[in-house]
Amino acid sequence: MLLKINDLNVSYGAIHAVRGISFEVEEGSIVTLIGANGAGKSTTLKAIAGLLAPESGTIEYCGENIAGMDATDIVKKGITLVPEGRRIFSDLSVLENIKIGAYLRKDDLTEDIETVYSLFPILKERNWQQAGTLSGGEQQMLAVGRALMSKPKLIMMDEPSLGLSPIYVKNIFDIIRKISSTGVTILLIEQNANMALKIADRAYVLETGLITMEGTGQELLENQKVRDAYLGH
Protein backbone atom coordinates (compact mmCIF):
# COMPACT_ATOMS: atom_id res chain seq x y z
CA MET A 1 0.00 0.00 0.00
CA LEU A 2 1.46 3.39 -0.98
CA LEU A 3 -0.48 5.38 1.62
CA LYS A 4 -2.19 4.13 4.75
CA ILE A 5 -4.02 6.54 7.02
CA ASN A 6 -4.79 5.14 10.42
CA ASP A 7 -7.06 6.75 13.02
CA LEU A 8 -6.15 10.27 11.94
CA ASN A 9 -7.38 13.19 14.05
CA VAL A 10 -6.91 16.82 13.07
CA SER A 11 -8.22 19.84 14.98
CA TYR A 12 -8.21 23.58 14.62
CA GLY A 13 -8.20 24.63 18.27
CA ALA A 14 -11.53 23.44 19.62
CA ILE A 15 -12.81 22.39 16.18
CA HIS A 16 -12.28 18.66 15.70
CA ALA A 17 -12.36 18.59 11.88
CA VAL A 18 -11.10 15.05 11.19
CA ARG A 19 -12.25 12.45 13.71
CA GLY A 20 -10.27 9.26 13.59
CA ILE A 21 -10.41 8.39 9.90
CA SER A 22 -8.63 5.44 8.31
CA PHE A 23 -8.23 4.75 4.61
CA GLU A 24 -5.78 3.39 2.09
CA VAL A 25 -4.44 4.38 -1.29
CA GLU A 26 -2.98 1.63 -3.42
CA GLU A 27 -0.02 2.43 -5.64
CA GLY A 28 -1.11 3.40 -9.17
CA SER A 29 -4.77 3.80 -8.25
CA ILE A 30 -7.18 6.74 -8.27
CA VAL A 31 -8.86 7.24 -4.90
CA THR A 32 -11.49 9.87 -4.24
CA LEU A 33 -12.86 11.42 -1.06
CA ILE A 34 -16.34 12.82 -1.43
CA GLY A 35 -18.39 14.73 1.12
CA ALA A 36 -20.34 17.89 1.81
CA ASN A 37 -18.82 21.32 2.53
CA GLY A 38 -16.94 21.28 5.81
CA ALA A 39 -16.69 17.47 5.98
CA GLY A 40 -12.91 17.59 6.50
CA LYS A 41 -11.69 16.72 3.00
CA SER A 42 -9.21 19.57 2.55
CA THR A 43 -8.05 19.19 6.15
CA THR A 44 -7.19 15.55 5.44
CA LEU A 45 -5.11 16.44 2.37
CA LYS A 46 -3.35 19.26 4.21
CA ALA A 47 -2.40 16.89 7.02
CA ILE A 48 -0.97 14.38 4.53
CA ALA A 49 0.97 17.19 2.80
CA GLY A 50 2.45 18.31 6.13
CA LEU A 51 0.67 21.67 6.09
CA LEU A 52 -1.22 20.78 9.28
CA ALA A 53 0.11 18.67 12.14
CA PRO A 54 -2.30 15.90 13.11
CA GLU A 55 -3.31 15.56 16.73
CA SER A 56 -2.97 11.80 16.60
CA GLY A 57 -2.95 8.88 14.22
CA THR A 58 -0.46 7.76 11.59
CA ILE A 59 0.10 8.57 7.93
CA GLU A 60 2.12 5.71 6.53
CA TYR A 61 3.70 6.44 3.17
CA CYS A 62 5.88 3.72 1.62
CA GLY A 63 5.89 2.09 5.04
CA GLU A 64 7.12 5.18 6.91
CA ASN A 65 5.04 7.30 9.29
CA ILE A 66 5.20 10.83 7.87
CA ALA A 67 2.60 12.37 10.23
CA GLY A 68 3.83 15.72 11.49
CA MET A 69 6.80 15.77 9.11
CA ASP A 70 7.84 19.03 7.47
CA ALA A 71 5.97 19.90 4.23
CA THR A 72 9.20 20.30 2.23
CA ASP A 73 10.43 16.87 3.28
CA ILE A 74 7.10 15.40 2.24
CA VAL A 75 7.40 16.95 -1.24
CA LYS A 76 10.90 15.45 -1.45
CA LYS A 77 9.43 12.05 -0.67
CA GLY A 78 7.15 12.35 -3.69
CA ILE A 79 3.82 13.75 -2.46
CA THR A 80 2.40 16.94 -3.98
CA LEU A 81 -0.82 18.81 -3.30
CA VAL A 82 -2.69 20.86 -5.88
CA PRO A 83 -4.47 23.08 -3.38
CA GLU A 84 -8.05 24.29 -3.46
CA GLY A 85 -8.30 27.51 -5.46
CA ARG A 86 -5.20 27.09 -7.65
CA ARG A 87 -2.75 29.45 -5.88
CA ILE A 88 -0.63 30.26 -8.89
CA PHE A 89 1.74 33.23 -8.87
CA SER A 90 -0.21 35.83 -10.83
CA ASP A 91 2.69 38.19 -11.55
CA LEU A 92 4.99 35.50 -12.87
CA SER A 93 4.86 34.01 -16.35
CA VAL A 94 3.37 30.60 -17.12
CA LEU A 95 6.86 29.12 -17.56
CA GLU A 96 8.12 30.62 -14.28
CA ASN A 97 5.14 29.12 -12.48
CA ILE A 98 5.85 25.71 -13.98
CA LYS A 99 9.49 25.91 -12.92
CA ILE A 100 8.52 26.77 -9.34
CA GLY A 101 7.03 23.28 -9.08
CA ALA A 102 10.55 21.92 -9.48
CA TYR A 103 12.12 24.11 -6.81
CA LEU A 104 13.55 21.13 -4.93
CA ARG A 105 15.11 19.55 -8.02
CA LYS A 106 18.59 20.19 -9.30
CA ASP A 107 18.44 18.09 -12.48
CA ASP A 108 17.49 19.15 -16.01
CA LEU A 109 13.85 20.18 -16.37
CA THR A 110 13.57 20.37 -20.16
CA GLU A 111 11.92 17.00 -20.69
CA ASP A 112 9.41 17.44 -17.89
CA ILE A 113 8.45 20.91 -19.08
CA GLU A 114 7.77 19.35 -22.48
CA THR A 115 5.60 16.69 -20.81
CA VAL A 116 3.53 19.39 -19.10
CA TYR A 117 3.17 21.20 -22.43
CA SER A 118 2.07 18.02 -24.15
CA LEU A 119 -0.63 17.51 -21.51
CA PHE A 120 -1.67 21.17 -21.71
CA PRO A 121 -0.82 22.57 -25.17
CA ILE A 122 -2.54 25.86 -24.33
CA LEU A 123 0.11 26.52 -21.67
CA LYS A 124 2.84 26.28 -24.28
CA GLU A 125 1.07 28.87 -26.37
CA ARG A 126 0.88 31.09 -23.31
CA ASN A 127 4.41 30.38 -22.10
CA TRP A 128 5.38 34.03 -21.56
CA GLN A 129 1.99 35.34 -20.51
CA GLN A 130 1.47 36.57 -16.94
CA ALA A 131 -0.27 33.72 -15.13
CA GLY A 132 -2.82 36.08 -13.57
CA THR A 133 -4.19 36.85 -17.04
CA LEU A 134 -5.01 33.21 -17.81
CA SER A 135 -8.63 32.05 -17.73
CA GLY A 136 -9.81 30.06 -14.71
CA GLY A 137 -9.51 26.77 -16.56
CA GLU A 138 -6.05 27.61 -17.83
CA GLN A 139 -4.95 28.55 -14.30
CA GLN A 140 -6.20 25.20 -13.06
CA MET A 141 -4.17 23.44 -15.77
CA LEU A 142 -1.15 25.47 -14.71
CA ALA A 143 -1.62 24.43 -11.07
CA VAL A 144 -1.71 20.75 -12.09
CA GLY A 145 1.24 21.18 -14.47
CA ARG A 146 3.27 22.88 -11.76
CA ALA A 147 2.51 20.02 -9.33
CA LEU A 148 3.76 17.46 -11.87
CA MET A 149 7.14 19.21 -12.03
CA SER A 150 8.13 17.83 -8.62
CA LYS A 151 7.82 14.34 -10.20
CA PRO A 152 5.36 13.11 -7.58
CA LYS A 153 4.58 9.48 -6.86
CA LEU A 154 1.35 10.65 -5.26
CA ILE A 155 -0.52 13.72 -6.46
CA MET A 156 -3.39 15.03 -4.33
CA MET A 157 -5.87 17.34 -6.01
CA ASP A 158 -8.32 19.45 -4.04
CA GLU A 159 -11.33 20.18 -6.25
CA PRO A 160 -9.52 20.65 -9.56
CA SER A 161 -12.77 21.20 -11.46
CA LEU A 162 -14.15 23.89 -9.14
CA GLY A 163 -15.54 26.85 -11.06
CA LEU A 164 -14.78 25.41 -14.48
CA SER A 165 -17.20 25.32 -17.37
CA PRO A 166 -18.37 21.84 -18.47
CA ILE A 167 -15.87 21.55 -21.31
CA TYR A 168 -12.96 22.30 -18.96
CA VAL A 169 -14.36 19.89 -16.36
CA LYS A 170 -14.25 17.11 -18.92
CA ASN A 171 -10.75 18.19 -19.93
CA ILE A 172 -9.47 18.08 -16.33
CA PHE A 173 -10.90 14.59 -15.81
CA ASP A 174 -9.31 13.41 -19.09
CA ILE A 175 -5.99 14.75 -17.84
CA ILE A 176 -6.38 13.06 -14.45
CA ARG A 177 -6.82 9.79 -16.33
CA LYS A 178 -3.77 10.53 -18.47
CA ILE A 179 -1.63 11.32 -15.42
CA SER A 180 -2.85 8.13 -13.80
CA SER A 181 -1.89 6.13 -16.90
CA THR A 182 1.72 7.27 -16.44
CA GLY A 183 1.78 5.43 -13.11
CA VAL A 184 1.26 8.39 -10.76
CA THR A 185 -1.08 7.61 -7.85
CA ILE A 186 -3.95 10.06 -7.41
CA LEU A 187 -5.92 11.13 -4.36
CA LEU A 188 -8.76 13.32 -5.55
CA ILE A 189 -11.33 15.51 -3.82
CA GLU A 190 -14.26 16.61 -5.94
CA GLN A 191 -17.59 18.38 -5.62
CA ASN A 192 -18.39 16.69 -8.89
CA ALA A 193 -18.97 13.34 -7.19
CA ASN A 194 -20.42 11.76 -10.31
CA MET A 195 -17.29 12.30 -12.43
CA ALA A 196 -14.97 11.50 -9.53
CA LEU A 197 -16.66 8.18 -8.75
CA LYS A 198 -16.59 7.26 -12.44
CA ILE A 199 -12.80 7.43 -12.59
CA ALA A 200 -12.05 6.22 -9.05
CA ASP A 201 -10.80 2.73 -8.27
CA ARG A 202 -11.77 3.30 -4.65
CA ALA A 203 -13.87 5.95 -2.92
CA TYR A 204 -14.62 7.10 0.60
CA VAL A 205 -17.49 9.24 1.86
CA LEU A 206 -16.56 11.75 4.55
CA GLU A 207 -19.28 13.20 6.81
CA THR A 208 -18.42 15.69 9.56
CA GLY A 209 -14.96 14.29 9.99
CA LEU A 210 -15.88 10.60 9.81
CA ILE A 211 -15.71 8.05 7.00
CA THR A 212 -19.23 6.71 6.68
CA MET A 213 -19.02 4.67 3.48
CA GLU A 214 -16.42 3.15 1.23
CA GLY A 215 -16.27 0.99 -1.85
CA THR A 216 -15.18 0.96 -5.44
CA GLY A 217 -16.19 4.03 -7.43
CA GLN A 218 -18.78 1.91 -9.20
CA GLU A 219 -20.27 0.58 -5.94
CA LEU A 220 -20.75 4.07 -4.55
CA LEU A 221 -22.21 5.28 -7.85
CA GLU A 222 -24.86 2.59 -7.50
CA ASN A 223 -25.45 3.17 -3.78
CA GLN A 224 -28.83 4.80 -3.14
CA LYS A 225 -27.65 6.80 -0.09
CA VAL A 226 -24.77 8.22 -2.12
CA ARG A 227 -27.09 8.95 -5.01
CA ASP A 228 -29.54 10.84 -2.79
CA ALA A 229 -26.90 12.79 -0.88
CA TYR A 230 -24.24 13.51 -3.49
CA LEU A 231 -25.51 12.76 -6.96
CA GLY A 232 -28.89 14.48 -6.71
CA HIS A 233 -30.98 11.47 -7.76
Ligand SMILES: Nc1ncnc2c1ncn2[C@@H]1O[C@H](COP(=O)(O)OP(=O)(O)OP(=O)(O)O)[C@@H](O)[C@H]1O
Ligand atom coordinates in the same frame (compact mmCIF):
# COMPACT_ATOMS: atom_id res chain seq x y z
N1 LIG B 1 -8.16 27.34 9.53
C1 LIG B 1 -9.25 26.87 10.12
N2 LIG B 1 -9.62 27.28 11.37
C2 LIG B 1 -10.70 26.81 11.97
N3 LIG B 1 -11.54 25.90 11.43
C3 LIG B 1 -11.25 25.47 10.20
C4 LIG B 1 -10.10 25.93 9.48
N4 LIG B 1 -10.09 25.32 8.28
C5 LIG B 1 -11.16 24.52 8.25
N5 LIG B 1 -11.86 24.60 9.40
C6 LIG B 1 -13.09 23.88 9.73
O1 LIG B 1 -12.82 22.48 9.66
C7 LIG B 1 -13.92 21.80 9.06
C8 LIG B 1 -13.43 21.01 7.86
O2 LIG B 1 -12.98 21.93 6.86
P1 LIG B 1 -12.40 21.46 5.45
O3 LIG B 1 -11.85 22.64 4.79
O4 LIG B 1 -11.48 20.32 5.68
O5 LIG B 1 -13.72 20.94 4.74
P2 LIG B 1 -13.94 20.41 3.25
O6 LIG B 1 -14.51 19.04 3.37
O7 LIG B 1 -12.70 20.58 2.47
O8 LIG B 1 -15.09 21.39 2.74
P3 LIG B 1 -15.33 22.09 1.29
O9 LIG B 1 -16.02 21.09 0.45
O10 LIG B 1 -16.23 23.23 1.63
O11 LIG B 1 -14.00 22.52 0.75
C9 LIG B 1 -14.96 22.86 8.74
O12 LIG B 1 -15.92 22.86 9.74
C10 LIG B 1 -14.17 24.15 8.73
O13 LIG B 1 -14.96 25.24 9.11
Ligand SMILES: [Mg+2]
Ligand atom coordinates in the same frame (compact mmCIF):
# COMPACT_ATOMS: atom_id res chain seq x y z
MG1 LIG C 1 -12.20 21.76 0.89
